[in-house]
Amino acid sequence: MIHTASLDEEARSAWCRENGVYLAELDRWRAQASESLADPSPASGSSKAERQSRQEIRKLQRDLARKDKALAETAALLVLSKKLEAIFHESGDE
Structure with a gap:
């Protein structure tokens, strides 16, 4: 244009x-x-809405990161427990 x-x-x-x-x-x-x-009047209202949206997005991203870390920790613990079970199960059979 x-x-x-x-x-x-x-x-x-x-x-x-x-x-x-x-x-x-x-x-x-x-x-x-x-x-x-x-x-320009709708712009002032939309900036407030945009600010709230950005805050909500940041909050959701933090929550997602926290849950992702918790899931990774749970998966690691599960793998370790399976390995531990496999090690002690083998030594018990011998």
Whole structure:
């Protein structure tokens, strides 16, 4: 959009043909960008929501890491107990 802003109608049409974009899409994108820049009020609310989302994501990542460590520890203990059982089971048969 930035590249096409300085172009005249003919050059913009040529650019659209080269890049596989319809002129109507380009106009719609320009309108959406203008609306987004003109109305800053939703951005302040979304930043609070984004901040809460990031906090929730960090909390979930910490929880997942904790559970992953616990699972790894449990798996290691299980492997060690199986090895210990195999060692003492063999020595008991001899």
